[in-house]
Amino acid sequence: xxxxxxxxxxxxxxxxxxxxxxxxxxxxxxxxxxxxxxxxxxxxxxxxxxxxxxxxxxxxxxxxxxxxxxxxxxxxxxxxxxxxxxxxxxxxxxxxxxxxxxxxxxxxxxxxxxxxxxxxxxxxxxxxxxxxxxxxxxxxxxxxxxxxxxxxxxxxxxxxxxxxxxxxxxxxxxxxxxxxxxxxxxxxxxxxxxxxxxxxxxxxxxxxxxxxxxxxxxxxxxxxxxxxxxxxxxxxxxxxxxxxxxxxxxxxxxxxxxxxxxxxxxxxxxxxxxxxxxxxxxxxxxxxxxxxxxxxxxxxxxxxxxxxxxxxxxxxxxxxxxxxxxxxxxxxxxxxxxxxxxxxxxxxxxxxxxxxxxxxxxx
Amino acid sequence: xxxxxxxxxxxxxxxxxxxxxxxxxxxxxxxxxxxxxxxxxxxxxxxxxxxxxxxxxxxxxxxxxxxxxxxxxxxxxxxxxxxxxxxxxxxxxxxxxxxxxxxxxxxxxxxxxxxxxxxxxxxxxxxxxxxxxxxxxxxxxxxxxxxxxxxxxxxxxxxxxxxxxxxxxxxxxxxxxxxxxxxxxxxxxxxxxxxxxxxxxxxxxxxxxxxxxxxxxxxxxxxxxxxxxxxxxxxxxxxxxxxxxxxxxxxxxxxxxxxxxxxxxxxxxxxxxxxxxxxxxxxxxxxxxxxxxxxxxxxxxxxxxxxxxxxxxxxxxxxxxxxxxxxxxxxxxxxxxxxxxxxxxxxxxxxxxxxxxxxxxxx
Numbered sequence: 001x002x003x004x005x006x007x008x009x010x011x012x013x014x015x016x017x018x019x020x021x022x023x024x025x026x027x028x029x030x031x032x033x034x035x036x037x038x039x040x041x042x043x044x045x046x047x048x049x050x051x052x053x054x055x056x057x058x059x060x061x062x063x064x065x066x067x068x069x070x071x072x073x074x075x076x077x078x079x080x081x082x083x084x085x086x087x088x089x090x091x092x093x094x095x096x097x098x099x100x101x102x103x104x105x106x107x108x109x110x111x112x113x114x115x116x117x118x119x120x121x122x123x124x125x126x127x128x129x130x131x132x133x134x135x136x137x138x139x140x141x142x143x144x145x146x147x148x149x150x151x152x153x154x155x156x157x158x159x160x161x162x163x164x165x166x167x168x169x170x171x172x173x174x175x176x177x178x179x180x181x182x183x184x185x186x187x188x189x190x191x192x193x194x195x196x197x198x199x200x201x202x203x204x205x206x207x208x209x210x211x212x213x214x215x216x217x218x219x220x221x222x223x224x225x226x227x228x229x230x231x232x233x234x235x236x237x238x239x240x241x242x243x244x245x246x247x248x249x250x251x252x253x254x255x256x257x258x259x260x261x262x263x264x265x266x267x268x269x270x271x272x273x274x275x276x277x278x279x280x281x282x283x284x285x286x287x288x289x290x291x292x293x294x295x296x297x298x299x300x301x302x303x304x305x306x307x308x309x310x311x312x313x314x315x316x317x318x319x320x321x322x323x324x325x326x327x328x329x330x331x332x333x334x335x336x337x338x339x340x341x342x343x344x345x346x347x348x349x350x351x352x353x354x355x356x357x358x359x360x361x362x363x
Numbered sequence: 364x365x366x367x368x369x370x371x372x373x374x375x376x377x378x379x380x381x382x383x384x385x386x387x388x389x390x391x392x393x394x395x396x397x398x399x400x401x402x403x404x405x406x407x408x409x410x411x412x413x414x415x416x417x418x419x420x421x422x423x424x425x426x427x428x429x430x431x432x433x434x435x436x437x438x439x440x441x442x443x444x445x446x447x448x449x450x451x452x453x454x455x456x457x458x459x460x461x462x463x464x465x466x467x468x469x470x471x472x473x474x475x476x477x478x479x480x481x482x483x484x485x486x487x488x489x490x491x492x493x494x495x496x497x498x499x500x501x502x503x504x505x506x507x508x509x510x511x512x513x514x515x516x517x518x519x520x521x522x523x524x525x526x527x528x529x530x531x532x533x534x535x536x537x538x539x540x541x542x543x544x545x546x547x548x549x550x551x552x553x554x555x556x557x558x559x560x561x562x563x564x565x566x567x568x569x570x571x572x573x574x575x576x577x578x579x580x581x582x583x584x585x586x587x588x589x590x591x592x593x594x595x596x597x598x599x600x601x602x603x604x605x606x607x608x609x610x611x612x613x614x615x616x617x618x619x620x621x622x623x624x625x626x627x628x629x630x631x632x633x634x635x636x637x638x639x640x641x642x643x644x645x646x647x648x649x650x651x652x653x654x655x656x657x658x659x660x661x662x663x664x665x666x667x668x669x670x671x672x673x674x675x676x677x678x679x680x681x682x683x684x685x686x687x688x689x690x691x692x693x694x695x696x697x698x699x700x701x702x703x704x705x706x707x708x709x710x711x712x713x714x715x716x717x718x719x720x721x722x723x724x725x726x
Binding site for chain 2: 039040041043044045046068069073076077078083084085294295297307311312313315316318319320322323325326327329330331
């Protein structure tokens with residue numbers, strides 16, 4: 001098994017913790033934020049830029065890579081790391097979240113999910129076994145079980161049926177990985193019901209998953225509900241394994257979830273916002289297209305150490321954005337991701353110094 | 364004057380030559396190809412990438428920067444070098460070429476050119492004096508005179524009227540620069556008539572321009588006509604000053620023009636082609652979207668030393684292109700520009716070693 005998780009420090013005043021994951025492609029310091037590399041690239045960045053801004057692990061999307069260019073071609077080329085020239089660890093999702101997001105284009109059965117490609121309408125059948133086979137072909141360091149991601153809201157009857165199936169699928173995923181050295185994480189579902197969530201966790205604990213995730217969050221529920229689930233469930237996840245909150249979130253969400261004992265996160269927010277010109281700073285968020293920045297020759301965030309803030313002005317970033325220049329997306333993405341990475345660095349430092357309780361983030 | 368041109372080597376077997384231009388922002392080895400940075404950015408690249416691939420000088424577009432974000436704002440921010448974070452030399456065009464390309468949207472008079480912005484239709488009046496003032500505000504290292512770029516084809520009567528006006532404008536440009544330390548180049552016009560071209564050159568020689576350019580080429584004329592003008596005119600340009608062939612060209616064009624004694628070039632071809640997935644190699648040109656590259660895990664060009672060729676496969680570049688990923692444009696642009704820069708390096712080396720006569724390029 002090319003996977004090891006070590007707890008480094010538990011916050012003396014709460015549930016927050018730091019740790020270290022070792023994989024075949026390097027270490028990850030937790031709590032960690034994973035940039036999303038949907039189609040075999042974290043949009044607008046080279047892997048060198050990613051490494052320079054402090055990224056230790058990225059997320060790859062099984063659904064997208066399966067459809068295009070296809071996992072078998074990637075495997076023939078030496079796997080996803082080599083294909084995209086990212087030498088660090090990669091976590092791959094199972095494809096489940098994307099498939100369930102297709103709505104009318106998919107149909108679920110005990111065996112798996114029939115779905116139609118969003119690219120060309122072609123029909124595909126995703127099973128727990130195929131989800132694992134794809135992730136194995138990609139050469140993932142951390143694989144995720146295929147789960148059914150229930151929508152919000154959902155009736156408790158539907159959630160219960162879905163949950164039972166997700167547990168049976170978890171078993172099939174665990175069997176399918178055979179003796180692969182890659183880690184496999186189970187995913188706790190159960191909608192917004194605490195009882196179902198606990199039942200889901202109990203079921204998953206029967207398998208030797210190297211980590212546990214909370215799925216089915218950030219699907220449209222009110223933020224309080226999300227935080228309530230995370231607050232109740234995260235401390236119940238096994239302490240000796242990484243705890244991954246899927247699809248979360250804003251800088252404030254990350255701090256709140258870390259406070260509950262979470263270790264890993266992924267979200268398109270920093271990268272997608274960057275491409276739309278919405279930029280995080282140590283102060284207020286900035287909408288870079290605004291005319292007020294036209295003659296603003298100060299850096300985006302004077303407290304940020306990123307390449308963008310060290311070398312460019314708000315006026316230049318605004319110019320690139322309104323001119324539709326690709327460099328604008330590059331520089332904005334570097335900044336937003338560095339903002340997230342620096343936040344995680346400060347979070348880890350605060351926990352290690354027993355001062356996380358005082359940690360605040362402008363959001 | 365922050366400008367010095369030194370001839371290093373004249374080809375023993377022909378007109379080709381190497382040289383060195385010194386500016387306030389560094390040296391340029393000639394023959395040199397200038398990447399085009401239309402809107403204050405060489406599209407899809409950071410300045411660090413540009414420097415890494417061997418670019419010593421870039422071209423900025425006066426027309427575009429005047430309209431957006433405006434030269435006065437750039438000046439307030441410390442000039443174009445600082446605005447775009449490019450520390451090397453910058454040559455700026457006069458805006459003439461773009462204005463004359465507007466067709467119905469512009470109207471010429473002795474005083475200057477009235478034109479309407481391609482962005483918002485607003486009306487502007489570009490004079491020789493304004494063209495110089497804009498370039499001075501940008502902080503250009505090498506400025507260009509405002510010239511009238513005649514279309515192809517043009518009657519000799521029209522070309523003659525235009526030529527006389529361009530000479531009067533050259534005088535006004537020279538007067539307007541006053542004691543600026545930036546260099547100013549004159550532009551030889553005259554359409555496809557050798558007589559008019561010679562008359563143009565004679566007129567320009569009355570002014571102390573630091574370099575001379577051949578303009579009005581690559582405007583739709585047959586390649587033989589272009590090469591005929593370059594072949595006849597380039598050797599007549601003063602030997603002790605840089606000779607700049609504007610808007611040229613393909614790798615083969617560059618070699619042919621260098622053979623005629625040319626020193627400087629600019630063209631959007633490598634950058635624009637890159638964004639459209641048309642890639643230069645040491646062999647045939649590659650259209651990266653073709654299905655034949657889907658499972659081709661070899662580098663784009665095994666003989667190329669660029670970041671793209673050292674780290675990525677054709678299959679990956681194809682995947683990025685068909686998926687519309689920004690990284691595809693970045694990697695393609697790096698490669699095509701490096702292809703051009705490496706060509707210029709080999710050209711300079713061949714001239715310095717007296718073996719340019721044997722120089723061949725696949726195009």
